[in-house]
Amino acid sequence: QDIKEFRIGVLGGENAQERMTNNECLAKHTQETLGVPVRIFTPADYDGVIQGLLGGTLDAAILGASGYAKAYLTDPESVEPVLVKTNLDGASDYFSVGFARKDSGIASMDDLKGKVLGFGDPNSTSGYLIPAVEMPKKGYSMEPGAFFKEIKFTGGHEQTIVAVNNGDIDAGVTWADGLGNWEDGYNSGALRKAVDAGIVDMNDMVEIWRSEPIPEGPLVVRKALPADVKAKFTDMMANLIKTDKDCTYGVAGGETAGFTPVKHDNYQSIIEARKLEEQRGS
Amino acid sequence: MATIDTNIAAGRLISRKRFWSFGVPAMVVVYLAYVAVAFDLGGLAGRARLDNGALLMQDFWSYKIHVTRDNRRDEITSSIEGMRNATFSPEQRPDFVSDTATGTRVELPQGNSVEFGADGLVTLTTPDGSYQVRATRTGVESDIPNPPKNFNISDSRVTAYLPEGARLTVTRARTEVFRRQAGWELFFFDLSSEFYGKSWGELGALAVGPRIQPDQSNIGNMAHDFWTNGIWHHGDVAWAIFETILMAFLGTFAAGLISVPLAFLAASNFTPLAVVRQAVRRIFDLLRGVDALIWTVIMSRAFGPGPLTGSLAILLTDTGTFGKLFSEALENVDEKPIEGLRSTGAGSIARIRWAVIPQVAPVILSQLLYYFESNTRGATVIGAITGGGIGLLLMQAMQTQQDWEHVAYYILLIVLMVMVMDWVSGRLRARLIKG
Amino acid sequence: MTTVPADRIAAAYHAQLSRRRAYSTVLWAVFVALLVAGFDMANSRNAGGFVAGLPKVLDYPAALIGEAWDKIGNLPGHMLRALPALVETLNIAAASTLLGTMGGAVMALLATSGLAPFPRLVPVFRRILDIARAYPEMVIALVLIFVLGGGPVPAVIAIAFHTVGALGKLFSEVAENASMKPVEGLESVGASWLQRMWFGIVPQVAPNWASYAMLRFEINIRASAILGFVGAGGIGYELRNAISWGQGRYDAAAAIFLLLFGTIVFFDQLTSMARNRLVRGQEQGQAGGRI
Amino acid sequence: MRIEAEQITRIFGTATAVDAASFVIDRPMVVGIIGSSGAGKSTLLRMVNRLTDASAGRLMIDGRDVLALKGSDKRAWQADCAMIFQQFNLVPRLDVVSNVLHGLLNKRGLLPTLFNMWSRADIDRACQILDRLGIAEQATKRAEALSGGQQQRVAIARALMQDPKIILADEPIASLDPMNAQIVMDTLRRIHDEDGRTVIANLHTLDTARRYCDRVIGMRKGRIVFDGMPDQLTTGVARDIYGAGADFSEATTSTAIEPPAAADRAYADRLLAD
Amino acid sequence: MRIEAEQITRIFGTATAVDAASFVIDRPMVVGIIGSSGAGKSTLLRMVNRLTDASAGRLMIDGRDVLALKGSDKRAWQADCAMIFQQFNLVPRLDVVSNVLHGLLNKRGLLPTLFNMWSRADIDRACQILDRLGIAEQATKRAEALSGGQQQRVAIARALMQDPKIILADEPIASLDPMNAQIVMDTLRRIHDEDGRTVIANLHTLDTARRYCDRVIGMRKGRIVFDGMPDQLTTGVARDIYGAGADFSEATTSTAIEPPAAADRAYADRLLAD
Numbered sequence A: 001q002d003i004k005e006f007r008i009g010v011l012g013g014e015n016a017q018e019r020m021t022n023n024e025c026l027a028k029h030t031q032e033t034l035g036v037p038v039r040i041f042t043p044a045d046y047d048g049v050i051q052g053l054l055g056g057t058l059d060a061a062i063l064g065a066s067g068y069a070k071a072y073l074t075d076p077e078s079v080e081p082v083l084v085k086t087n088l089d090g091a092s093d094y095f096s097v098g099f100a101r102k103d104s105g106i107a108s109m110d111d112l113k114g115k116v117l118g119f120g121d122p123n124s125t126s127g128y129l130i131p132a133v134e135m136p137k138k139g140y141s142m143e144p145g146a147f148f149k150e151i152k153f154t155g156g157h158e159q160t161i162v163a164v165n166n167g168d169i170d171a172g173v174t175w176a177d178g179l180g181n182w183e184d185g186y187n188s189g190a191l192r193k194a195v196d197a198g199i200v201d202m203n204d205m206v207e208i209w210r211s212e213p214i215p216e217g218p219l220v221v222r223k224a225l226p227a228d229v230k231a232k233f234t235d236m237m238a239n240l241i242k243t244d245k246d247c248t249y250g251v252a253g254g255e256t257a258g259f260t261p262v263k264h265d266n267y268q269s270i271i272e273a274r275k276l277e278e279q280r281g282s
Numbered sequence B: 001m002a003t004i005d006t007n008i009a010a011g012r013l014i015s016r017k018r019f020w021s022f023g024v025p026a027m028v029v030v031y032l033a034y035v036a037v038a039f040d041l042g043g044l045a046g047r048a049r050l051d052n053g054a055l056l057m058q059d060f061w062s063y064k065i066h067v068t069r070d071n072r073r074d075e076i077t078s079s080i081e082g083m084r085n086a087t088f089s090p091e092q093r094p095d096f097v098s099d100t101a102t103g104t105r106v107e108l109p110q111g112n113s114v115e116f117g118a119d120g121l122v123t124l125t126t127p128d129g130s131y132q133v134r135a136t137r138t139g140v141e142s143d144i145p146n147p148p149k150n151f152n153i154s155d156s157r158v159t160a161y162l163p164e165g166a167r168l169t170v171t172r173a174r175t176e177v178f179r180r181q182a183g184w185e186l187f188f189f190d191l192s193s194e195f196y197g198k199s200w201g202e203l204g205a206l207a208v209g210p211r212i213q214p215d216q217s218n219i220g221n222m223a224h225d226f227w228t229n230g231i232w233h234h235g236d237v238a239w240a241i242f243e244t245i246l247m248a249f250l251g252t253f254a255a256g257l258i259s260v261p262l263a264f265l266a267a268s269n270f271t272p273l274a275v276v277r278q279a280v281r282r283i284f285d286l287l288r289g290v291d292a293l294i295w296t297v298i299m300s301r302a303f304g305p306g307p308l309t310g311s312l313a314i315l316l317t318d319t320g321t322f323g324k325l326f327s328e329a330l331e332n333v334d335e336k337p338i339e340g341l342r343s344t345g346a347g348s349i350a351r352i353r354w355a356v357i358p359q360v361a362p363v364i365l366s367q368l369l370y371y372f373e374s375n376t377r378g379a380t381v382i383g384a385i386t387g388g389g390i391g392l393l394l395m396q397a398m399q400t401q402q403d404w405e406h407v408a409y410y411i412l413l414i415v416l417m418v419m420v421m422d423w424v425s426g427r428l429r430a431r432l433i434k435g
Numbered sequence C: 001m002t003t004v005p006a007d008r009i010a011a012a013y014h015a016q017l018s019r020r021r022a023y024s025t026v027l028w029a030v031f032v033a034l035l036v037a038g039f040d041m042a043n044s045r046n047a048g049g050f051v052a053g054l055p056k057v058l059d060y061p062a063a064l065i066g067e068a069w070d071k072i073g074n075l076p077g078h079m080l081r082a083l084p085a086l087v088e089t090l091n092i093a094a095a096s097t098l099l100g101t102m103g104g105a106v107m108a109l110l111a112t113s114g115l116a117p118f119p120r121l122v123p124v125f126r127r128i129l130d131i132a133r134a135y136p137e138m139v140i141a142l143v144l145i146f147v148l149g150g151g152p153v154p155a156v157i158a159i160a161f162h163t164v165g166a167l168g169k170l171f172s173e174v175a176e177n178a179s180m181k182p183v184e185g186l187e188s189v190g191a192s193w194l195q196r197m198w199f200g201i202v203p204q205v206a207p208n209w210a211s212y213a214m215l216r217f218e219i220n221i222r223a224s225a226i227l228g229f230v231g232a233g234g235i236g237y238e239l240r241n242a243i244s245w246g247q248g249r250y251d252a253a254a255a256i257f258l259l260l261f262g263t264i265v266f267f268d269q270l271t272s273m274a275r276n277r278l279v280r281g282q283e284q285g286q287a288g289g290r291i
Numbered sequence D, E: 001m002r003i004e005a006e007q008i009t010r011i012f013g014t015a016t017a018v019d020a021a022s023f024v025i026d027r028p029m030v031v032g033i034i035g036s037s038g039a040g041k042s043t044l045l046r047m048v049n050r051l052t053d054a055s056a057g058r059l060m061i062d063g064r065d066v067l068a069l070k071g072s073d074k075r076a077w078q079a080d081c082a083m084i085f086q087q088f089n090l091v092p093r094l095d096v097v098s099n100v101l102h103g104l105l106n107k108r109g110l111l112p113t114l115f116n117m118w119s120r121a122d123i124d125r126a127c128q129i130l131d132r133l134g135i136a137e138q139a140t141k142r143a144e145a146l147s148g149g150q151q152q153r154v155a156i157a158r159a160l161m162q163d164p165k166i167i168l169a170d171e172p173i174a175s176l177d178p179m180n181a182q183i184v185m186d187t188l189r190r191i192h193d194e195d196g197r198t199v200i201a202n203l204h205t206l207d208t209a210r211r212y213c214d215r216v217i218g219m220r221k222g223r224i225v226f227d228g229m230p231d232q233l234t235t236g237v238a239r240d241i242y243g244a245g246a247d248f249s250e251a252t253t254s255t256a257i258e259p260p261a262a263a264d265r266a267y268a269d270r271l272l273a274d
């Protein structure tokens, strides 16, 4: 069967305008490849894109690992991962970083006893899922009142950073590539953006926790798409770094080595983690 | 005697009134005090970040030019707000950046300046003295014994906050100078446009002058560059505004069309059957009680992101609201004209058309127009959630916290949009209801 | 008998009728065309089309209700846990309605020509009300969250600000229709402006003002729940977290939703009852006066 | 046309509003019904027009029982039997001509009337009737913009538009000042005199009944207690009808304009004229 | 107290509502001002009470020009100079006692009045005044629940509560039926007779002026065209004041109750008593 148009969802992290602009070239390339009109959608939060994929109103998107797990757990037949963004060093992972204000006297996780920890979006991998699974393993229970006084969701990485900086919460978690230096907010990640925007001064911040490496989220396509559409699109994306380096920069959100194939199995551990978290939550 | 009774009764009346005139304000004050405690108003005063407020205010009307040296590659670039797509080409370099014998000099307001020297050396000159900082492979060396309060120094990073929002940051990777300028730079033309940096006079001259591009008039060219501005995205913003109004329009008026007939089913004087009436009323309650925002979430699974989803959400809530309002209006209609028509032998449809509709039409119309205006405001919020319209732009710009001048711009547009809608709906109301 | 013959009047009326018919036909045609074109445009700019989406409308509620039904035992627990957040939401709504009503009342008197103590400033106060009304609460809340930090206070300020604008306009419309006679009567005894307003205007407008304030309270409950969605605390925050996690926490989402929905419907019914009584009480009073 | 009421009765809950009312009107005339408040005057008239259903009894019009009619037959009877109300019962926001045209709603098809498609002939007739009642000038005004007396004349115009066999009027002048009351009653009388239609009017003042009616029916507590010529209506009879004691004086209920002074007459004529 | 009006003038736009009105009232009396509609009666009274500002002229009260007062001085003068209106101008939703107590608003502090802190003595006085005017029974009712005549008496009570030097009354009986009109005029007269206060009343009927006033001022087109004893007010003079022709008949404006019949008298007494 044929498709009439192809719809790509783009996750947050940048403002909607930037997202549109950065992905305009992607729409152009996809249109050339598939021969149908292509449209980009930029919903406000993670859930918007995931609902679009689940409901069949979006055909492809780059999800976070946790977002993919959610889509998979809600409906295993909804999407399949095809490619993943690869860093310049060949790795495909990043970290969840816990941080606090230096002048708050907090220097390590242990100092957080009885304090308030802030997460970002509930569907964020680094901003919620991974720390929520890994921290309890080290003895920092997620039950409110057990170790932390309270757990708060700020709504997103940016809000977490502002909230920590303002003292609304005692510590927060966000994502960073772990490359480069702390004082710059690392080479890329939410901290770096905040530093560049002049919102925080890294001299005022300390890192108190770092997760195991987290796999980059996959580029997924809807399973119900015709096989040749999936193949053509995947192929185009895999070669994007060769055909249009600038475009890759915009699509991947920075300097990368492009997209390489990935399998569902890569995310098995994240899916397990999410399942675990689900059980804890209810 | 009557007076004595009267005196007692009047005295009681006045003391009762006195009790209430003290009691009600006292209750309000007590409640507000409770809320102040519950909301930790005292603690808030300590937590309030007025400097954030100042930053935001400053950013509303000004922009920053970043002059950055990549300490590894020893490469100096200038850009607006550090944006990749707003990086000045060498010939566009701002005139407060100049080359000196030993390096590059950045002039800052109030007699401050920064000079990028060789081997990562940075010299900050202020009216109070001169400071030297050096970025090395392992950290930042500074020799500032009693650093003034506006310095934030560690061995990996040095920040100096300077007057008028200027700032110097040195880390081992980069050295960066911010200089704040008033205005919204690039608002009309971005750096890629031929018209960037031209004064009004020059633009005026160009508008009537010879064509720059043979296939397009200069004015058309300008309009095109303005519309497709890569930083301010005027075209997209206009679309977003339109989309927001579209959502409100579709949602409100479609809800009106649907709820008018339903309202008859919920009005006791038109639907004697209590079962039907109660069922319809409960449906209205459900539609209204679930907020448009929740409807958006529910609808977005089926319809995905976009304006249609938003208008459907508005439609659902408003059907509930209108159903209730219209059925109340129907219950309040004057029965006399209806009876008058009944006495002439007019059928029920004719009675509704000629005795009921003329009575409720003004109410319906004015409510529709009123809600059209108020839904424009609501659609801003809904758009922020479901992905559409000016609300999304605003929400994202605020969350990423980089482009406060864009935030200011969007807020301005939203307020203007709502005020225009308010005015339009007021005018239409006055016109249509009078006539 | 008449100065204008009946057939001339009939002809004029016939012409007027045709004109009116044509006018309303055009108006309807334009309206329907706008609606259709608008729908078409919204449909084409949406990710999923209307027709394709319609059969799937119930998917999401079905998933949510299904899970909530399976874990129905958890619901009371979830509700209990969300109760403090609900109280916070209600407090936000109540505090902002109170503050907004007080501000709105003052602004209304300042912005009503005929009552205002500074008649020249009436247009200024009117514009201020317009602007206060035009700001979506969310905009103010987001800015305030940035400055004051998250929590209920930004929400209270944001909603109160908007409430001042909305109620100020309605209050001033009511006050405009109030009889000036009592005010003049009070002026003739040498009462000051505050006394004239307090004894001459407030008793006249109180039922209508109270009725509008209650309607606003109802609206503000929703508004404060929505602001929770964007980070201002309260039950909206809990709901958003549960909803956006999705499957696995739909029981919590359903519980919170039911709680919120119940509250909204409860206050809706309560205030509409109270408002009916207020307005009816007033009519009875007038009827009493006529007898 | 022969109107024959046979034992018409209406019971509201436990109260009998009209109790076995019987009368015969065998030729066109102006009939006044008088009685104190709650006597059942309105209920009787409303039953005749079928606005209220009767509990028992028959109303034979030319040999057909109109109380038994249903659906469109009933509506057709209503169209033949126009009603005028104390509060005029016009549609206030619509213009006068539209209100008059409403008298045709039963006679014209549903669709044309829904879309305001009145024929030129109908409009001409409406305007002629308005002219006849002296309010043609007001034709394009909204009904609510008219004075009470003018509104009542619009209501009469609507009734005439129905081209009815009978005109029922339920206290047509109770909401009007004496001057307008006189104009309206004169109009009703004229309609009888010129067109030969039967007019049945509820009245709350004896002198109006005496002055304008060919026959007066008196009701008390739902029953007909008097039926005769106006001049048979003595103070004694009136006392019976109103159940009043010896201190009954007509003056307290009278609204008549004293023996028309020349000036008043002139004023009334002027009013009627425009 | 001596009231001396010197060339008081008020101009609205291009129209001169009151044109250089001068008069002297050198001892307490009841003064009636008559004149046709638009003659400037209301404007004159409103200028005296300072509800309307004068364009020119002086009003000397015991040697002080009250037209020049400002702010709290002006309000203090208003407190000394009570006004009664055609439409009563009470606060309809408030009870009668509160309305009467409003007469003290200028004399008591702002905060106590806002919080209803009336002293026992004030309340007692209000009740006494109500009793004196025969409406003490109504004290706790809402003003709007009272009949017109009762409301006007509440307004007079408020005026008396002010303990004013002058009472101004702007067509105090124009909204009242003849019976209530008589009660109100009797009351105003009694206040003069018993308390010795000056009363200035705009009246629209000659016979009322004749019957109740010690002196009558006639106005026409803003100017004072007559100032004299009631018995100097012949039909000829009246024609001048009203600018009427030879067909002028007092009857058309008269609302007087014909020589009080015994029954009416009794009725009035009953009304006055409760």
Ligand SMILES: Nc1ncnc2c1ncn2[C@@H]1O[C@H](COP(=O)(O)OP(=O)(O)OP(=O)(O)O)[C@@H](O)[C@H]1O
Pocket (backbone or CB within 6 Å): D012, D015, D016, D017, D018, D035, D036, D037, D038, D039, D040, D041, D042, D043, D044, D204
């Ligand atoms: N719809 C109704 N439901 C119950 N009782 C009614 C209804 N209509 C009339 N009644 C009662 O029937 C009786 C007769 O009422 P009706 O209105 O016919 O009197 P009337 O002679 O027209 O009085 P009035 O002069 O006040 O109009 C009254 O006791 C009235 O209360």
Ligand SMILES: Nc1ncnc2c1ncn2[C@@H]1O[C@H](COP(=O)(O)OP(=O)(O)OP(=O)(O)O)[C@@H](O)[C@H]1O
Pocket (backbone or CB within 6 Å): E012, E015, E016, E017, E018, E035, E036, E037, E038, E039, E040, E041, E042, E043, E044
């Ligand atoms: N506020 C105002 N603005 C403009 N013109 C006014 C105003 N008040 C009164 N006038 C004009 O001043 C003139 C005198 O009015 P005034 O009310 O004093 O007359 P009056 O003798 O009291 O008449 P009436 O018997 O109708 O009350 C009139 O022509 C009136 O139109």
Ligand SMILES: [Mg+2]
Pocket (backbone or CB within 6 Å): D041, D042, D043, D170, D171
């Ligand atoms: Mg009746």
Ligand SMILES: [Mg+2]
Pocket (backbone or CB within 6 Å): E041, E042, E043, E170, E171
């Ligand atoms: Mg006057």
